[in-house]
Amino acid sequence: MREVALSSPAPLPYGRQLIEEDDIAAVVEVLRSDFLTTGPAIAAFETALCEATGARHAVACANGTAALHIAALALGLGPGDIAIVPSITFLATANAVRLAGAEVVFADCDPDSGLMEAEHLAEALARAGGPVKAAFPVHLAGQCGDLAAIRDLAHRHDVAVIDDAAHAIGSRYRLRSGETGTIGDGRLSRMTTFSFHPVKTIAMGEGGAVTTSDDALAQRLRQLRSHGMTRDFAEVHRHDMAYDGAGRPNPWYYEMPEIGLNYRVTDIQCALGHSQLRKLDRFVARRRALAARYDRLLEDLTPVLRPLTQSQHCQAAWHLYAVLIDFEAAGLTRADLVNRLREDGIGTQVHYNPVHRQPYYQRRYGETELPGSERYYARTLSLPLFAAMADEDVDRVVAALKRHLKG
Incomplete structure (x- = not known):
């Protein structure tokens, strides 16, 4: 009897346009x-x-x-x-x-x-x-x-x-x-x-x-x-x-x-x-709903992983869903996690490399001590978020994170 290969889930980038x-x-x-x-x-x-x-x-x-x-x-x-x-x-x-x-x-x-x-x-x-x-x-x-x-x-x-x-x-x-x-x-x-x-x-x-x-x-x-x-x-x-x-x-x-x-x-x-x-309100509402789903499903990973602190001065139209990860506590590096998620077909990104550490700016201005920026950069990772995502896509990302961060 011939075996039927199971297809892998579609790749999930960290961001993508929705063109209709x-x-x-x-x-x-x-x-x-x-x-x-x-x-x-x-x-x-x-x-x-x-x-x-x-x-x-x-x-x-x-x-x-x-x-x-x-x-x-x-x-x-x-x-x-x-x-x-x-x-x-x-x-x-x-x-x-x-x-x-x-x-x-x-x-x-x-x-x-x-x-x-x-x-x-x-x-x-x-x-x-x-x-x-x-x-x-x-x-x-x-x-x-x-x-x-x-x-x-x-x-x-x-x-x-x-x-x-x-x-x-x-x-x-x-x-x-x-x-x-x-x-x-x-x-x-x-x-x-x-x-x-x-x-x-x-x-x-x-x-x-x-x-x-x-x-x-x-x-x-x-x-x-x-x-x-x-x-x-x-x-x-x-x-x-x-x-x-x-x-x-x-x-x-x-x-x-x-x-x-x-x-x-x-x-x-x-x-x-x-x-x-013309679709801005719909796109924003969808992004907010996806972010809220991430917030709820990722609670089990606290304190190893948690979302960004939400500003009390803003109602955000989320462009990114970034999280903060204690990689030492998780027992793996950020590169390890990024590569493992990529193998799962899940794209991530880092926003951003601190600009004051770029070679051009270091040559021009020398070393600048910015501890908050360094601390933020050391822990951040942006997960997939775009208006075309289904709820199940969030579930897939969260399941992969739980597998890699608790495994």
Whole structure:
């Protein structure tokens, strides 16, 4: 009798986009239109993002790194300036400051949440050795810290806040008064940056945006994403070139008052992003439900494994489900666990390698002691979390963890 091989479960990555038929139809519609870039789909997406966040302006761009870079440039960061960045973040947050020509001072974080809080910002301000122009709080995994406290401290030191919300589309912050707001609404920061990479809650392939409620900053952001060009005839300098002999504007004319970059996004990406934004509430609700299931099923592994400490100042739209593991108590290394889970078809990731330990930054700034960041990094591991997951996928991950951590 012939044996039938049992099929292995499908690989389960740590993150993945959820693309549905209406998303595909939105992209196809653009492909059949006259505009693949610099067309109406971009403005439509920006309007939808303003509605989702409550900001007055949204400026879409090529990716989340571009969003951080033009935000730094729009603020006027440059040589001689200092900006504070938490060490637990992706490279792009710090790199955007350096690409603008400014210097980075790395801040520590809470070892159990990975978040830079006001006390970490205060310590970094004291260590900066000069006036600080900007601070970049990072909403790790979709959580934010006490943004009001950070804003108040920054205001006392004349520091502009640009929050990196690459993980936090759909997250909400809480004030001590009980009032809530949406991350990116412009109330507690000058600008907020977003990423729409496929592992994020909203996918555009690649794509990013900056939201702000400052009209002047929004204008600068739009110029900077497109070579620094403007077609605003109210601001032209070369009237001899801008107008014809009868004083009429030349329709082809543009000027470049400052140098910018080609960080434009396409209509193709924005059509996908707009379609995805319509499902933001559903995607966020599903991620929260999956995170809650993890929380409940992983209780048996305490204290060897536990979820991140949940911020009391945030209702998170979870981008990541990260846990903290006492690997010494578990009797195995993080690499051992990652490899064993990979053999089970389960993908994981580490968010993040502390940026202050990167060779470039160590050469530039030397050794920096950030014990909270080191403690967080030593224990963290991100488990699979994405809107297309079934409850059974969470059960599978938890069963594998219990097998490897208790075996």
